[in-house]
Amino acid sequence: MNPTEIYDALSQIAEASFDAEEFPFSFAEATDASQAAISKLRNGSTNKSDLPGGVLFGRRFHYAPATTGKSDTTLEQLRASKKTKSSKPAILLATDGEMIAAEHTASGETLHCAFKELGDQFGFFLPAAGKERYRAVEENPVDVKATGKLAKLYDALIRANPDWGTDARRHEMNQLMMRLIFCMFAEDVGIFPEQQFSRLIFTYAGDKGEEAHKAIIAAFRAMNLPTHERTGLPAWTGELDYVNGGLFAGTIDAPKFDTIAFRYLREACGLDWGKINPDIFGSMIQSVADPKQRSELGMHYTSVPNIMKVIGPLFLDDLDAEIHKGWDRARALQQTLGRMSHIRVFDPACGSGNFLVVSYRELRARETRIMQRLEELDGRNAMGTSEMFSRIKIDHFYGIEISDFAAETAKLALFIAEYQANASFKAIFGRCPAALPLRDAARIHRGNALEIEWEAVCPPPNNDEEIFIAGNPPFVGSNFQTSEQKSDRSELFKSDFKSYKNLDYVASWFYLATLYAEAFCRTNFAFVSTNSITQGRQVPSFWPRILENQKIRFAHTSFQWRNNASSNAAVICVIIGLCPKYISGAKLFDGKVISDVSSISPYLIPIPPVYVEGSGKSIFGLPRMDYGSKPADGGNLILSTEERDEIVQLYPDSNRFIRKYLGSQEVVRGQVRYCMWIKDQEASDAYQYPPFQKRIDAVRQFRTESSNPVTRPTAATPYKFWFTGPETKTHAILVPRVTSERRPYLPVERVGADVISSDLNQVLYDAPEWCIALIASRLHLVWIATVCGKLKSDFRYSNTLGWNTFPVPKFTDEQLEALSASARRILKCRYSHYPKTIADLYDPDKMPDDLRAVHKENDDLLESMYIGRPFRNDTERLETLFKLYAAKIKTLETASKKKKA
DNA sequence: GATCCGACAAGCA
DNA sequence: TGCTTGTCGGATC
Secondary structure (H helix, E strand, O other): OOHHHHHHHHHHHHHOOOOOOOHHHHHHHHOOOOHHHHHHHHOOOOOOOOOOOOEEEOOOEEEEEOOOOOHHHHHHHHHHOHHHHHHOOOEEEEEOOOEEEEEEOOOOEEEEEEHHHOOOOHHHHHHHHOEEEOOOOOOOOOOHHHHHHHHHHHHHHHHHOHHHHOHHHHHHHHHHHHHHHHHHHHHHHOOOOOOHHHHHHHHHOOOOOOOHHHHHHHHHHHHOOOHHHOOOOOHHHHHOOOOEOOOOOOOOOOOOOOHHHHHHHHHHHHOOHHHOOHHHHHHHHHHHHOHHHHOOOOOOOOOHHHHHHHHHHHHHHHHHHHHHHOOOOHHHHHHHHHHHHOEEEEEOOOOOOHHHHHHHHHHHHHHHHHHHHHHHHHOOOHHHHHHOOOOOOHHHEEEEEOOHHHHHHHHHHHHHHHHHHHHHHHHHHOOOOOOOOEOOOOEEEEOOOOOOOHHHHOOOOOOOOEEEEEEOOOOOOHHHOOHHHHHHHHHHHOOOOOOHHHOOOOHHHHHHHHHHHHHOOOEEEEEEEEHHHHOOOHHHHHHHHHOOOEEEEEEEEEEEOOOOOOOOOOOEEEEEEEEEOOOOOEEEEEOOEEEEEOOOOOOOOOOOOOOOOOOOOOOOOOOOOEEOEEOOOOOOOEEOHHHHHHHHHHOHHHHHHEEEEEOHHHHHHOOOEEEEOOOHHHHHHHHOOHHHHHHHHHHHHHHHOOOOOOOHHHHHOOOOOOEOOOOOOOEEEEEEOEEOOOOOOOOOEEEEOOEEEEOOEEEEEOOOOHHHHHHOOHHHHHHHHHHOOEEOOEEEOOHHHHHOOOOOOOOOHHHHHHHHHHHHHHHHHHHOOOOOOHHHHOOOOOOOHHHHHHHHHHHHHHHHHHHOOOOOOHHHHHHHHHHHHHHHHHHHHHHHHHHHO
């Protein structure tokens, strides 16, 4: 059962009248217990409760009925129960039918709510169904807009010094900004003494900033030199620390500050950089320094909660478990410290280093915790802990980044992370190596991750080492890639993947990581990705090769991309983590819920991998479903009602070339458009009408100018659609190709032969009515939602992937007749609500009861034809469908082998 | 010849 | 200015 189903089941219990004896069993059923387990519980053989009327169901829950108003007291009894202590149920639950008192035993968290809210509180009860709850790390409210101040400084400097805006000096300009930001950050977080940098600069910059550039140059030069080598620099620079680390190496120059730029510099220094979240520090600088990215302002940086969703299950959670287990044993903790010092993290699309910074910070935090514990366990000087300092080095962090500036920023961000970690170490242990000068640096390599050998950047692990590859590589849909991106991939994918050109750009990172993990053991990896690689045609083309030696160890199902940037990228993401195949178990994160499952399929559902491949015709013998007629006309063959009326009024005869035209929006919202529909032999007749002539000429021009080599030849027949489906004889059944995910059933409509359906619908021409009963079923929606692609998260209907693969049993004639009758009932019920449209009728909040009822009837009828009864839930629906599909594929394969033999 | 897709795009409040 | 919802035609097999 999935959480929605648990929610539904609990809501039903909450609405029904309360029966203290029956409640624990319906609660067990609602939280996914099998019928067999419930009947054993009911006859007492597995009920271990030691409380009157109580039911203790294994590790799931311990329930006891309460007298009116005494739920809380009963909960205390449950807590005190010996059987609770020995059986360790996940949930304690007491209720008098009015109020609920419950406790989550692992965390000690309690819940007190009205009985009626049982359904709404389903999240609390998920542990009773064997599902953990997932809590996302809350994101610090970071003011990305502070970047605006830096941007203004940047712009003002360019305005005052136009030559600094040229390509030749852009790198210097960027460097200047980065160094300034480093200094402002450093003085606010205590790397430099209190306000040291800005105090000196503003003292020696002159009243209006006329000397600011000189002061900055002097300060930067000083920071690049050990104190005793600073000859020829103003005496005041002696106060500044030697920073090194490459940050102040190379040419040092600064543009002149006019009064405006100087004011912005003051404002920027005035910001409290200590409050800026260093995790996204890099992304901020990047968006300031790169005017091209200004409009996106950090649109694609990964938020800390999302980074945690990747690196948590990838390695931090394991470490936490290990630390927890060894908490009382110094030896075990020492071992964990050793393990951590051999962990290396590699982000092959590191941008400004967010993943590396957060990974570093989290590792350091755990290390500190362990060392504190070691001191507690063994006293201050035992086991040499007083000598100990961090063994997690920033040169264990590797990255590849294509932009030079971002790569530099990543190094800087890691320096800062190191400073901060050392500072908090010092606060706890009172010791710390000297902060300055900077020593080792992160291994950030500038270049194209798809061209560089990864093992040259991040060398293969030796015996003690573990490598974790993580990141958020760029997503580019196959149709949106540049020719360079395409060629990056062709070399890579040619041999191992069929139809590799349909894969998203992000697939390349998964593949290279797979190759790395196959070559070197002790390598696990996880990436944020667009959800499209887990859907539709990409699944059968991409995943079979990836999963040859790896398995999906954890996955977060689709979630909307979000970060603190002012405008967010519109994309739905998933996170997928892989490990070698021999490791057992997997974790599936779905919204707030974690489930431990035995395997995760590339569709990110908890079943073993089955790949649904598109098919040219139905493998279960369903009628042929076609693609609608596609204009590709620049809009010129399509007429609104007004345009049509106007033409017909002027030229009544021309009406014979005009047909009704329905796309998916027209079907769903009950609208009408019209189109020109001209057969080859009528082309010259139609061309006589001036409005048609104008439009046909426009189509010719549009197609001639198309970048698509397939479209250009169709400029020769500009009077007709780019692609036309077969002629309709009696009627057509239309299925919109894209439809809102909110609707409980897929929209499907029956229209007469006079209608032309656009390519935005799939069409069954002159097909039997029972097809409507199939398409309008819950069963079909569940299949389509799983195996077809999506537009973001909305359903996308495909004939090859969805209809032609949809598993059906062999129907008898009587069954088909019953389904046809059911289809007619649905249509009739819809018509009774005229003029309500499909969009109105299938709005989940407004769906009329009678329509719901006929759909339920249709579902029950169809599902009984599969298993002799309705399915219990969507999980069961999918399991059955995938089994039928897999079995069919197997028989087809055997048959074709036999044929060959 | 026939699709499947979109770090979206457009339309409404 | 957020939220909902599916156009349109290129690129690919």
